[in-house]
Amino acid sequence: MRKILFIAVAVLSLTSCMIKTEKKSRTITVTGVGTVSVENKEANLVLSVISRNDDVIKASSENAEKMTAVMKAVTEAGIGTDSLQTSDYSIWQEEADRQYSRKSAFLYVVSNRLHVTIKDVSRTGLIIDAAIKAGANQMNSLSYSAGDTSEAEKQARILAARDADQKANVLVSASGLTLGQVINIQEHQGGYATVKNDAMYKTDLRSTPISGGSSSVSVSVDVTYELQ
Numbered sequence: 001m002r003k004i005l006f007i008a009v010a011v012l013s014l015t016s017c018m019i020k021t022e023k024k025s026r027t028i029t030v031t032g033v034g035t036v037s038v039e040n041k042e043a044n045l046v047l048s049v050i051s052r053n054d055d056v057i058k059a060s061s062e063n064a065e066k067m068t069a070v071m072k073a074v075t076e077a078g079i080g081t082d083s084l085q086t087s088d089y090s091i092w093q094e095e096a097d098r099q100y101s102r103k104s105a106f107l108y109v110v111s112n113r114l115h116v117t118i119k120d121v122s123r124t125g126l127i128i129d130a131a132i133k134a135g136a137n138q139m140n141s142l143s144y145s146a147g148d149t150s151e152a153e154k155q156a157r158i159l160a161a162r163d164a165d166q167k168a169n170v171l172v173s174a175s176g177l178t179l180g181q182v183i184n185i186q187e188h189q190g191g192y193a194t195v196k197n198d199a200m201y202k203t204d205l206r207s208t209p210i211s212g213g214s215s216s217v218s219v220s221v222d223v224t225y226e227l228q
Contacts, residue, residue: 032164066135121212180226
């Protein structure tokens with residue numbers, strides 16, 4: 001009889017331990033988002049000089065002359081040589097058009113692409129004007145960057161944490177519960193998006209109006225709270 005009673009007590013004790021081990025605390029997880037707007041400080045301009053001729057030597061020579069003039073013009077406008085980089089140089093053939101050649105069925109096309117980093121966004125229009133006047137005849141892209149965004153990321157992180165806390169309090173209060181301590185935080189970098197205005201060109205090219213716009217730096221956090 002004692003042996004049976006001992007076994008029963010042991011089983012009850014084991015069952016009690018298992019129940020305590022499997023008991024989980026109630027939690028709530030919310031996502032907070034923080035966004036900070038920063039003014040763009042740099043512009044990245046990619047432009048090209050494209051030349052056509054039925055003689056490849058002449059096409060190449062003409063292209064080199066014009067690109068040399070373009071590079072000189074932008075440096076005189078305030079761009080350092082360390083901010084200039086040839087990003088592509090290519091030669092190919094295309095079917096001739098009568099306006100270019102009546103002697104050959106094909107033309108040689110020479111393209112020289114230049115990447116220009118403009119560290120003062122306000123001078124972007126002047127740089128574009130100088131390059132076009134000097135011989136650039138194709139603009140490939142114009143983009144902007146805010147430079148160092150580490151401080152903006154810190155601010156966005158704080159805003160994301162506050163947003164998560166506010167959301168959690170609203171949800172918990174509506175449920176009649178009490179918000180407990182933070183159990184886990186997971187951060188997601190949202191990167192930054194650039195809001196830019198396209199260039200508008202004037203026919204007389206006296207000054208191309210350019211607005212660098214701004215970039216938004218975003219951070220999101222998943223925060224898990226204990227419920228009481």
